[in-house]
Amino acid sequence: MQDLTKAMIELIRRTSTDLPGDVVKRLQAALDKEEPGSAAHGALETILKNIELARENSTPICQDTGTPIFYVHYPEGWSTRRLKQQIRDAMEEATRLAYMRPNAVDAVYDRNSGNNLGGDDFPYIHFEEVDADQPLTIELMLKGGGCENVGAQYSLPNNELGAGRDLKGVRKVALDAVHKAQGNGCAPGVLGIAIGGDRGSSYYASKEVFFQKMDADSQDPTLARLEQQLTDEANQMGIGPMGFGGKSTVLGTKITGLHRLPASYFVSVSYMCWAYRRRKMTVSGDEIAYD
Numbered sequence: 001m002q003d004l005t006k007a008m009i010e011l012i013r014r015t016s017t018d019l020p021g022d023v024v025k026r027l028q029a030a031l032d033k034e035e036p037g038s039a040a041h042g043a044l045e046t047i048l049k050n051i052e053l054a055r056e057n058s059t060p061i062c063q064d065t066g067t068p069i070f071y072v073h074y075p076e077g078w079s080t081r082r083l084k085q086q087i088r089d090a091m092e093e094a095t096r097l098a099y100m101r102p103n104a105v106d107a108v109y110d111r112n113s114g115n116n117l118g119g120d121d122f123p124y125i126h127f128e129e130v131d132a133d134q135p136l137t138i139e140l141m142l143k144g145g146g147c148e149n150v151g152a153q154y155s156l157p158n159n160e161l162g163a164g165r166d167l168k169g170v171r172k173v174a175l176d177a178v179h180k181a182q183g184n185g186c187a188p189g190v191l192g193i194a195i196g197g198d199r200g201s202s203y204y205a206s207k208e209v210f211f212q213k214m215d216a217d218s219q220d221p222t223l224a225r226l227e228q229q230l231t232d233e234a235n236q237m238g239i240g241p242m243g244f245g246g247k248s249t250v251l252g253t254k255i256t257g258l259h260r261l262p263a264s265y266f267v268s269v270s271y272m273c274w275a276y277r278r279r280k281m282t283v284s285g286d287e288i289a290y291d
């Protein structure tokens with residue numbers, strides 16, 4: 001089996017220092033909508049300048065380099081044990097090279113490991129087997145801590161919000177989460193919403209949607225309509241970039257649906273800040289491509 005450690009270091013470097021083009025495009029469109037001279041316009045200008053500098057200098061886009069979340073789609077026959085070791089080695093080296101800040105803190109003893117490795121689950125790695133003739137793909141998302149703090153989960157019905165077990169109820173709780181965040185978690189960002197599942201699967205699914213590109217609307221026309229509606233309504237709240245007021249509170253919304261038990265109806269809302277760092281590498285034989 002190939003040693004992909006170096007290629008994985010490059011994947012981490014690109015993810016941490018070079019924001020994907022589709023995200024930058026949305027941020028530029030948000031800037032164009034704001035009044036020149038307003039605080040919102042200034043905040044977006046600063047964000048876009050930071051993104052450019054980070055790319056030019058290969059330095060992290062944000063000092064919070066986020067929780068590393070890897071999704072590995074491996075062809076039958078590859079060793080997940082070795083892939084995991086290579087990912088961990090790559091993370092340690094990428095931290096030494098300052099592409100990542102050492103951000104893994106033991107929650108019980110309050111000690112920073114210093115190398116972004118912690119226990120068995122930091123970085124988080126999810127493996128999925130694919131057919132032997134498929135390429136190996138490794139996706140990486142760096143999920144900021146501030147935006148993670150404003151994520152929310154609702155158990156419907158929610159009487160306080162008047163939210164029942166239907167899509168109208170989903171709309172109400174999703175907008176409630178945006179209202180409560182009030183720009184914290186570094187707006188403008190992206191909403192990731194999972195409807196259904198249990199508490200655990202629902203939260204995971206609400207983050208998995210962030211691996212999709214910004215313009216990939218849901219295949220389900222009902223959910224695609226709700227995605228557009230929530231983006232428009234959130235942007236009418238006037239919260240704006242970093243909560244300074246303005247027209248750009250979210251850059252987009254992604255929704256997925258899961259099966260649930262008749263007894264429960266969870267809605268999980270994850271929030272991804274403007275530092276929407278996700279990248280993918282694909283390995284076919286000796287060829288390695290990055291997206």
Ligand code: SF4
Nearest residue numbers: 062144146147186273
């Ligand atoms: S929420 Fe995002 S932009 Fe804000 S500090 Fe964290 S990683 Fe940086």
